[in-house]
Amino acid sequence: MSQTAVQVPPTPSPPPPPSTLSGRSLPRWAPLGFAAAAIALGCGLGAVAGWHSKTQWGLLSALFFVLISYTVTSAVENKRQAKDRLATSVVWVCFILAVVPLFSLIWVTVSRGSKVLDGYFLTHSMAGVPGFETGGGVYHAIIGTLEQVGLATVISVPIGLLTAIYLVEYGRGTLAKAVTFFVDVMTGIPSIVAGLFLLSIMLMFELSPSGLMGALALAILMIPVVVRSTEEMLKLVPNELREASLALGVPKWRTILKVVIPTALGGITTGVMLAVARIAGETAPIMLLVFGSQLINANPFEGAQSSLPFYIWEQYRVGSEASYDRAWAAALVLIAFVMLLNLVARGIARWKAPKTGR
Known part of the structure; x- marks a missing residue:
């Protein structure tokens, strides 16, 4: 008995779906x-x-x-x-x-600003130069800015860093909430208010104007910025690193010092540099507390000083063509100073960034 094979006709394949790329489209240009x-x-x-x-x-x-x-x-x-x-x-x-x-x-x-910006402008002061005449330089203002901003940084960075460590690592309860609230309030304080606060202290104790008083006012403005940036960086450190260090029997203070801070050091440095750039252009506290000077004063603890923001305001107030050129040149120096700080902050952040890979 022979068996015959039954041939089944092939099933027709469904039509392909319409391509979505066949529609009209605009060129890339x-x-x-x-x-x-x-x-x-x-x-x-x-x-x-x-x-x-x-x-x-x-x-x-x-x-x-x-x-x-x-x-x-x-x-x-x-x-x-x-x-x-x-x-x-x-x-x-x-x-x-x-x-x-x-x-x-x-x-x-x-x-x-490039009209008068040269070596002479950067290495001479305004001593003996009338404001409406050409000549003079910005050297005394650069010295004042570097000293005042440097003192403010030395004062504010340890305070801000320790405050942020307290809020992240130890802060619990009402005291931590109060500190956070006052830090937020201080972030929005105008610079003139900080200057008036220090001016009242100067009048109470009969203190003379100096670069230190201006640095104290700048430190008040800088502390909340340092606290906020450092606090955010410390929060980004994984808790696993803290737990691993504590599991090895390392005390908490040493864990913070050797593990937490080095891990967040790049971000902390960036925040500090940005805080320095924020106070470098403040004028109101310098006008109230430092008074400005045409002479070179390298001692920030005694006598009036100048600064780049005060110098810009002072030269613009004179109203002559030469003073306008000096004001624009000083503004260019200040912008270059702030840009340099930002570049340094980015370089440190990249240098201290966690290394990826196996």
Whole structure:
């Protein structure tokens, strides 16, 4: 008896799903085209309307950029891509609005401050130079800024570091909450209030103005910044490191000193540098407590001193062309000082960052 094989016809395969990549899409250079068209429309409409402010032209161009991006994407692609393009355009516009004033400030400061910024300006003071005449330098103000900021750092960093260690490692209950509350309040204190507080102490004890009094006021402004930044860095240290050290029988104070602080040292240093940069430009406490001086005073504990912010205000108040040039040059020196501190902070943070890998 023979068996015959029954052949089953093959089942037809379903049609492939429609590809989502086959739809229309804008080219990659479309945002640049939108930006060019928006700038042309904004500048053209601003010129026709008689607007002389370049800021108005820029804001109008930004508005046109957002509208053109959404409209064209909605017409060519779809609503979903249009919403995504709208969000991306708003982010880019906000980024440009934040960066343009910064670059404008740096450009104006460099262009106007470089007129008199040279070796003579950095190594001479204003002794014997009338404010309305050319000449003179900023050396005495640089000395005052370095000494006052240095003293404020020496005073505030140990206090802020120990306060942050207490709040993270030991602080519990009402006292810790009170310390946290007052640190938050001190963060928002205006510099003039710190200056008035120290000025009242000077009047009570009949103290003379000096760089030390200005440094004390700057330390008051610096302490809450150091406390907050150090506290956040210490909280980032994993508890497993503390538990491993304590499990080996190491005392808690030694665990903090040898494990916790070295682990967070990069972030702590960055916070300290940012706090130093924050107080380097304060003027009000120096005006009240240091009084300013045209002469070089290398002793911060006796006599009036100058500083870079006070020097800028002093020269701008004179009102002559030469004093304006000196003020812009001093502003450029101050910006360079703050930028150098930020670069040092980034370098230390990268150097002390935890090493990754096996």
